[in-house]
Amino acid sequence: MTMRNRSQFENQDGAIVCHGVSKWYGQVIALNNISLEISAGIVGLLGPNGAGKTTLLELLTGRLRPSRGRVRVFGMDPWTQPQVFRRVGYCPDSDGVYEKMSALEFVSLLGRLSGLSAEESHKSAVARLDLVGLSRFTHQKVGTFSKGMKQRVKLAAALVHDPDLLVLDEPLNGLDPIARIKMIRVLRELAESGMVILLSSHILAEVEALTSHIILIHHGNILAEGKIEEIRALIANQPYTYRIQTDDPRSLARALVMVPAVESVEFDLENSSLIVRTAEAAALCKAVQELVCKEGHMVTSLAPLDDSLEAVFQYLVK
């Protein structure tokens, strides 16, 4: 796989800049005054169904026009300047493909529509199909592919012209676990090569496996943006929840309730563990350390339960 030197494309503006963007349909507000900037790496766009993720992606790919505000991709307006798509690859969520074309024909054709010559397009299509693990199926009709294979052929089509920005709508939908792992690996490699990747998902674990940089969107509003841990730290009024695995939960619980930082302790005797809530994670960790060292409690694990996206998302939506 040959990668373009992406440094030449470095832009003072971000790859994606949205400023005060709103989109409404009659009285329904799909997006409400959204501003964001994405410059590098993999960014996960997260939110439940109907949150406004797809509308945002459609605005970024020039399929919709903002009702208010400004959308810029590499400094260009995707609604009026289709030439920006030389630098943007889009992999939609829908199953639509040209079913009677072979995978190679399909990807190669879209490469040519992106401005590649016939030869370049053919070479790139072969390489991209290989990258997504479809090299054995290049001459098979896309219509005969499974949902997961179609997903991969669409990714190959989005990559065929070696874009600087890859926009993916629910890219892991329909993939089996092995294909999912491969896809995640491919996306990470692409991001390491300098490609900016924006992917949407309503499955939090998918995004968590790919990136820690997220944008949480709900009811057309951006609830939070940044690293998962940073967002979690912002929720100061919500206690952290830890699971502490121990051989003697009762004894450890007695000791923990005496620690000022601990807000509550619950028993999970089935798993021989305690569920501890605290507003001060560092203080709890230090206290547990002291209980182990000074009082001889046996602790086999201490793990946060709610640092996952699911928990963060639940907190923010509440």
Add this chain to the structure above:
Amino acid sequence: MILALLKIGWYSAWRSRKSGSPLLLPALALVFVAIVWAVNFSSRIHPREPALEIYRNWSAMFLSFIVPLLCVFSGVGILREEVEGKTLVFLWTRPCGRVWPLFAKWLVANVVFGILSGIAVIILYVGIMLARGVRDDLLTNFAVVGWDSAALAVGSSIYLALGLLFSMFGKRAMTLAASYVIFVDFLAALLPGELRKLSMKIITLSLSASGATLEGQRNPLHLIQHQELVSLNEALATARLLLAVLWLIIFVLLKTIEVGSERAAGAS
């Protein structure tokens, strides 16, 4: 990129769900010829005299009804098939923009309809002539076929563009297209004076009728004798104007319609 765009058009014209429609032209021509043969055997009409007139009547049906209907439906399919097949997103997120892919598809559809309607009128002409016993001087009036083919090619390009325009009105496009051909175009042909030029049927029939000066022909379009046709130059000029206006409207609409996955003027 141009070749790739044409390839998309070619793919759509032959492989998509509505690909059967241009192929109906030669198929219907064969059906019409079969009817003429059947009628010829059942009645003992003088075999020679009315052959050209019979051909004219059947070709008029092609010009005024069959080709317009097939072409508007096919024109609707140019955009609707991409929307319904969810493939439009691949075309419209490429640097070629929104208009060129659809223009290429329209262009290819023109070629396909042009060729197939030409084949259809040849089948019709030869079949009817042979059915009526005209063998030795089969080629005497063959120029009529040329005029009819040209008229069908011009007519199909306008009706295809009209279908593409209707396709932007969402799921009602097919109904609108059929209503236009069956009612609006028919009524416009009955309008007085210059207004009847608004009927595309009149334009195509007028182009076809240009061959009427050929020796030995009667009124070429028996079916619409009551309608006053326009001259060749007028017909060509009006056809050009109509096509330009249609594409201007299509261009403006394509630049403004939104095609989001959930709600959109063109998609819903």
